[in-house]
Amino acid sequence: MVRWRSVPSFQRHVFVCINERPADHPKGCCKAKGGVEVRDKLKAELAARGLSKIVRANNAGCLDQCERGVTVVVYPEQVWYGGVTVDDVTEIVESHLVNGRIVARLLLPDQPQLAGKTQLPVLRA
Ligand code: FES
Numbered sequence: 001m002v003r004w005r006s007v008p009s010f011q012r013h014v015f016v017c018i019n020e021r022p023a024d025h026p027k028g029c030c031k032a033k034g035g036v037e038v039r040d041k042l043k044a045e046l047a048a049r050g051l052s053k054i055v056r057a058n059n060a061g062c063l064d065q066c067e068r069g070v071t072v073v074v075y076p077e078q079v080w081y082g083g084v085t086v087d088d089v090t091e092i093v094e095s096h097l098v099n100g101r102i103v104a105r106l107l108l109p110d111q112p113q114l115a116g117k118t119q120l121p122v123l124r125a
Pocket of ligand 1: 062
């Protein structure tokens with residue numbers, strides 16, 4: 001008999017590209033730029049703040065922003081960050097995920113869905 005687990009209710013999914021390509025590939029890849037370390041730091045930061053049940057850190061394959069990786073995208077609000085390093089993770093968690101403020105310095109360009117937004121919904125307890 002299959003035992004089903006209840007479906008979690010995440011308020012945010014944070015996708016971190018960890019795609020890997022050969023070292024000589026012209027596009028490069030997020031894994032070579034530290035994607036795995038960014039993902040691991042994100043998971044650790046969420047756990048340390050007790051947010052793991054409401055925010056999910058997800059591995060992602062290529063998100064087609066390879067030259068600007070490490071690429072991180074937050075749903076449901078569709079905010080795309082580029083050039084993310086482990087040193088940026090705490091700011092993304094604190095500013096964006098906890099306080100609903102986009103980290104402007106890391107935003108990828110051309111995001112019309114944001115339409116000048118700087119404030120996003122905050123996490124519900
Ligand atoms: S390899 Fe990360 S966006 Fe393509």
